[in-house]
Amino acid sequence: NYVVGYPHVPAEPTFSSYSNSVIIGIQEMACRIELQLVGGDTACSGRVEVQYGKTWETVCDSNLDFNAASVICNELGCGQAVTTVGAAHFGEGHDLIWKEEFQCVGNESLLQKCPWMSHPNETCSHANDVSVLCSGYGRYRLANGSTGCSGRVELRHGGAWGTLCDSQWDLQAAHTLCQHLDCGFALSTPAGQLFGTGDGPVWNGTIGCERNKSRLRDCPVTALGATECPPGSEANVVCSGCPGGRLVNGTECSGRVEIRHGDTWGSLCDSHWDLQDANVLCHQLNCGYAESIQGGARFGEGSGTVWSDAFHCEGTESCLWNCSHRALGNPACSPRNTTSVICSGANELRLVNGSSPCAGRVEVKHQDQWGTVCDDYWDMTAAGVVCKQLGCGVVLSSHFNGHFGQGSGQIWLDNTVCGGNESALWECDHNRWGNHNCDHIEDVGVSCSGYGGYRLANGSTGCSGRVELRHGGAWGTLCDSQWDLQAAHALCQQLDCGFALSTPAGKLFGTGDGPVWNGTTGCERNKSRLRDCPVTALGATECPPGSEANVVCS
The missing domain is CATH 3.10.250.10 (SRCR-like domain)
Incomplete structure (x- = not known):
């Protein structure tokens, strides 16, 4: 600081007497480092060249690591670094060679913000010029739509915003983009010039979004380049437009619930959350209905804010934030007490x-x-x-x-x-x-085989009740026409309820409101689990009133 601020700094100061940190400070004040990738197949791959002052210089492969490559890709709007390649992979440069080693952490916004260390005696030729390959894209946005969740798809690639051609655009990629923009899920990908054509470049490429990719930045982008796109072939999307709710750390339709206040995402405390609320969130995410809600940080505790909003959903709302709710701020709710949801899935x-x-x-x-x-x-x-x-x-x-x-x-x-x-x-x-x-x-x-699971319904304990059977995806009552003490004993054992005390007849435990299943349940004395007993000719049937299968286990 003394040297920079001293009123009589010579025009060409001698740096040898100062520490390396002083040199860095003077360089950063004096000039900006420009950078470019040269010789690659796209604007986001090629030989690294930096300009400090008026001259472009290549960089030796020993002076630039993956952390520095990550900074370069980010600064150029080229997404994430894929790899660094030495030995002049994209051809040899012809001008000067940069003599400093970049010592980046990887999260710097600009290459010039990385410290660097001079190696004046290093011998490096253009045969050692380093190259960087980036994933090829930086950010996405929707242009010219009536809301922030519809419009023409624009992609930032190589530092320039341009329209994405729809030659490789499909509903799966569109769905992932809607999630990425916190806009719910994709309702449609309309063709034509509904949202205009744009005046920038047109980017083309294969965007390979698989079913488990919940953010577009995770989808591989290949062969991206400027191209002629036939008129009316711009990629468009209309998203459902439900912001502020997502599931993380699980699958597309299961995970820890996170909500957003302003720009801050945080886990949701489980103290004011129920299955009705979860149903709305599942619907919002195009994930069907809520099968279960689970506390105890089933999908991890998270590391950020924990919100304690109280939602009161009727179940008919299209978006979670359409429900009546109170924002209770960030109370003393432990990350261990956050809620999770398992949805039935969109498929x-x-x-x-x-x-x-x-x-x-x-x-x-x-x-x-x-x-x-x-x-x-x-x-x-x-x-x-x-x-x-x-x-x-x-x-x-x-x-x-x-x-x-x-x-x-x-x-x-x-x-x-x-x-x-x-x-x-x-x-x-x-x-x-x-x-x-x-x-x-x-x-x-x-x-x-025809059945999935058993449970006891409407009993005074978990070990007594009306026998219900899951068959064909639906829970229903088992008719007692083929029900006996041997089968009841196997069920009690399966449910870890000891042995069968009785199989009372009648409507002791109610009738249920689902289907009634009938069939032959052939349990022998050596069958210790009901799932091991053969079930044949199972189907929905009329069961005489009072003929439901019941059991009381020990």
Whole structure:
């Protein structure tokens, strides 16, 4: 500071007597470092060149690491650094070679804000010029829409804003953009010039958004470059426009609840949150309905603010912030007491053309359209995921070649490979939605054992009540026509409720309001779990009043 502020600093001071930090201060005051990437395939890849004063200089590969590359990509509006490449990957420079080593942390906004250390005696040739490859994009925005959540898609690439051509634009990428902009989910991707054409460059490229990408910055962007885009081929999107609520640290439709006040996102305390509120949030996120809410930081505690808003939703609201609510600020709510939601998911699954709800052709509902699944790589493990997801017990057989008849319309999934632990079929590895090389003769089918789980309803304890069975995705009462003490004993053991004391007849535990399932439950004396007992001919039926299956366990 003394040297910079001294009124008689010589025109060409000698720096050898000052510490390196003083040199950095004088350089930063005097000149700005400009930078560019040269020789690459796009504006966001190439040989690193810096200009300090009037001359462009290349940088030696030993003087620039990945942290510095991250700063360069960010400064140029080129997204994230992918890698650094030495040995003049994009050709050798011809001018001077930068003699300083950049010592960036990685979060600096400009390269000139990084400290650097001089290596005056270093020997480095243009054969060692370093290059950087960035992910290729910086930020997204919507232009010319009637709201901040609709418009023409613009992308910042190589320091310039331009329109995205729709040649590789689809609803999945649009959905992820809406989430990225905190605008809910994508309602449509209208074609044409609904939102104008823009006056900047037009960027083209493949934006590969998979089902588990909840932020557009996580979607790979390849082969991006300026191109001629046919008139009317600009990428457009209309988002649902519900801001301020999201699920994190889980899947697209499950996770810790976060809400936003101003520019601050924070976890939501579980003290004023119920299933009705969660239903609205799931609907807002295009994730169906709320299956459960869970406290105790099921999806992690988070590290930021904890909000304690009290929502009072009727259940018909389209957005969480349309509900009546009170903002209680940031009280003493522990991160361990934040709430989580598991939604049913935007996609649906069913079996059709079979003899029961647990057998038939596999169909998936995606983007509000039912479609089939191709048999490429299909096996019993994938079929088992279907049975489990539908609450249909275990898989008995898997069927090919349109066994349950050929479907029509979309073929949604192909090359489906499951590990067996997935909770939904679309969580398995597969091609992108709708990407296949199949005909409907290859539609798969599944036959399941026919039941999914048991529970006791309306009892005074958790170990007594009316027997309910989950079958075909629905909970219903079990008719007692095939119910006996042996089966009751197996159920008590399965529920960790000891053994069966009695199977009282009548309406002791009510009648329920769901379907009534009937079938033969053949439990032998060596069956210790009801799920091990064969269930046959299960179907919805008329059950005489007072014929519900009941049990009292020890």
